[in-house]
Amino acid sequence: MTNGRWLYSRRRFLAASAAGTAGLVLGGCDRLSSAPTFREFLAGAEGLTERVHRALLWRGALAREYRVADISRTFRANGSQDAYNLPPEHIELGQRGFSDWRLVVDGLVLRPARFSLPELRALPARTQITRHDCVEGWSCIGSWTGPSLSTILDRVGLLANARFVVFHCADELPRYIRGVNPYYESIDLIDAFHPQTILAYEMNGAPLSLAHGAPLRLRVERQLGYKMAKFLTRIEVVDRFDRIGRGRGGTWEDDGYEWYAGI
Ligand SMILES: Nc1nc2c(c(=O)[nH]1)N[C@H]1C(S)=C(S)[C@@H](COP(=O)(O)O)O[C@H]1N2
Numbered sequence: 001m002t003n004g005r006w007l008y009s010r011r012r013f014l015a016a017s018a019a020g021t022a023g024l025v026l027g028g029c030d031r032l033s034s035a036p037t038f039r040e041f042l043a044g045a046e047g048l049t050e051r052v053h054r055a056l057l058w059r060g061a062l063a064r065e066y067r068v069a070d071i072s073r074t075f076r077a078n079g080s081q082d083a084y085n086l087p088p089e090h091i092e093l094g095q096r097g098f099s100d101w102r103l104v105v106d107g108l109v110l111r112p113a114r115f116s117l118p119e120l121r122a123l124p125a126r127t128q129i130t131r132h133d134c135v136e137g138w139s140c141i142g143s144w145t146g147p148s149l150s151t152i153l154d155r156v157g158l159l160a161n162a163r164f165v166v167f168h169c170a171d172e173l174p175r176y177i178r179g180v181n182p183y184y185e186s187i188d189l190i191d192a193f194h195p196q197t198i199l200a201y202e203m204n205g206a207p208l209s210l211a212h213g214a215p216l217r218l219r220v221e222r223q224l225g226y227k228m229a230k231f232l233t234r235i236e237v238v239d240r241f242d243r244i245g246r247g248r249g250g251t252w253e254d255d256g257y258e259w260y261a262g263i
């Protein structure tokens with residue numbers, strides 16, 4: 001990434017942080033998007049305690065990145081991973097190399113779009129070696145490659161009332177009724193613009209296998225495994241998620257897990 005691009009992304013990320021978290025903390029503060037940088041915003045905001053400062057900055061921290069030598073010999077697959085949870089159409093798309101698969105990006109955006117796999121591969125990509133922590137108590141280190149979610153969001157352009165990004169998936173977990181409740185997840189704009197939030201089409205240097213979410217999955221490295229939606233079909237930008245699924249922001253959240261699964 002060029003320096004200019006980095007500064008631009010950082011600015012976007014910090015602006016998203018200010019809009020997302022500070023909006024909640026300060027309430028009633030508008031015109032946040034005009035804040036030139038996050039630190040300037042914080043410096044100008046009166047009455048913020050040290051703890052609030054820390055909490056806001058903490059959301060921007062990077063997850064640890066590892067060396068190639070640290071990559072786990074085998075990376076466990078979890079949740080949906082084959083035809084048992086995937087509809088036949090998705091399996092057939094895979095058999096044709098996902099050439100007919102498209103990622104739909106819509107909702108509160110200026111320019112709704114559909115991306116093919118080659119289009120996503122043509123975007124600037126990031127590779128990161130990170131540790132995946134499942135809530136069930138296991139961890140694996142893997143390498144992930146794909147465009148930053150921020151690149152996609154910049155392409156489509158967010159409307160002013162955008163607050164969350166919802167990830168819709170092709171699969172359904174057995175406990176949910178097929179055709180009624182496909183796997184889904186959601187994150188706020190702070191995580192959406194975090195530099196390590198990517199849409200991965202490669203794992204350990206090879207195209208994503210079906211078990212790990214082919215053709216495209218989310219990596220949101222500051223949170224637990226269940227946030228990392230596999231088999232993406234659609235990214236929807238929303239101002240609220242209480243009308244999606246059973247209203248708690250994700251398949252496992254609807255079952256009682258935390259929406260913010262920070263690690
Ligand atoms: N679409 C979808 N995404 C999903 C799941 C799933 O069942 N379906 N399981 C989640 C859970 S609990 C974990 S730990 C990780 C597992 O990713 P992996 O199979 O690459 O290890 O994917 C997450 N994303």
Ligand SMILES: [Mo]
Binds near residue numbers: 136
């Ligand atoms: Mo998990």
